[in-house]
Structure formats: structure tokens, C-alpha cells
Amino acid sequence: MATLQCNVVSAKETIYSGDINMLVAAGIEGEIGILPGHIPFITLLKPGTLQITEPNGEIETVYVSGGILEVQPNIVTVLADTAIRAKDLDEAKIKEARRQAQELLQNQKANVDTTAALMALAESRAQLQTLQKIRNRA
Numbered sequence: 001m002a003t004l005q006c007n008v009v010s011a012k013e014t015i016y017s018g019d020i021n022m023l024v025a026a027g028i029e030g031e032i033g034i035l036p037g038h039i040p041f042i043t044l045l046k047p048g049t050l051q052i053t054e055p056n057g058e059i060e061t062v063y064v065s066g067g068i069l070e071v072q073p074n075i076v077t078v079l080a081d082t083a084i085r086a087k088d089l090d091e092a093k094i095k096e097a098r099r100q101a102q103e104l105l106q107n108q109k110a111n112v113d114t115t116a117a118l119m120a121l122a123e124s125r126a127q128l129q130t131l132q133k134i135r136n137r138a
Contacts, residue, residue: 002037003036004019004034004035005074007077009077009080010081015062015085016062019054020054020055022051022053023053023076024049025051025064026049027046029043034069034071038076039071042069044066045067047122047123047127048129049061049064050062050063061087061134062085063089064078064080065080065082065126066080067081067083068080084127086130089130094124095124097120097123101120101124
């Protein structure tokens with residue numbers, strides 16, 4: 001089966017680099033599936049899960065906080081501010097961040113940054129969904 005090169009890069013490090021059979025990502029207009037031979041394009045990603053299917057059939061799951069997905073003839077690149085392997089996500093920290101964001105939104109005062117609280121809530125929800133996806137596969 002044909003493969004394509006995939007690179008997932010965060011602001012801090014390269015999270016994944018290698019040949020893949022398929023990439024599924026959370027685009028801003030819905031889920032996107034990339035296979036070898038896909039037409040070139042660029043799109044924005046929303047916070048969510050990348051599912052990377054390797055040639056051996058293994059699936060690598062990565063959380064991204066959003067970013068850009070670029071598809072070229074033989075390579076797909078994901079550039080994200082934050083990218084974390086699903087196995088490295090800390091559920092307790094995620095739930096605490098979610099609780100704090102919900103608390104900020106419920107107790108809004110003039111000095112609360114509503115946009116930041118909503119973003120933190122969206123990111124925590126996406127991280128928890130990423131954890132749920134790897135649990136469902138197990």
C-alpha cells in the first residue's frame with residue numbers, strides 16, 4: 001500500500017515524523033481524512049485529535065490545540081502551538097483546568113477574560129475526547 005510522509009510539529013518539538021497510511025484530523029469545517037495521493041491543500045485545525053495510521057496498522061493518537069494542516073503530493077505537515085501524544089495527557093490536570101474555566105465563566109466579573117476561559121474549556125473538552133478515543137480502542 002502507498003504511504004506518505006507525515007510531520008507533526010509543535011512550537012517546542014517534533015511530535016511525530018514518519019511514513020503513514022492515513023491521517024484523520026479535526027478541521028475547522030469537520031473531520032478530514034488524508035490518504036496517499038490526496039490533492040494539495042491547506043486548512044486550519046481546531047483543538048482535537050490527530051489519528052495517525054502507520055503502515056504496520058498501529059494508530060498513534062496526538063492531541064493538537066489547533067494549528068495548520070498542509071498537504072503536498074507526498075507529505076502532510078501539521079504545525080500546532082501545542083501537540084501532545086495522547087498517552088502523555090494527564091486526565092487529572094485536564095479536569096482541573098476544565099473546572100477552573102467553568103468556574104470563571106459562572107462567576108464572571110469585569111476583569112475575567114471570557115475568550116480565554118472559553119478557549120480553555122474547548123481545549124479541555126478536546127483533550128478529554130482524545131483520551132476517550134484511545135480508551136475506546138483499548
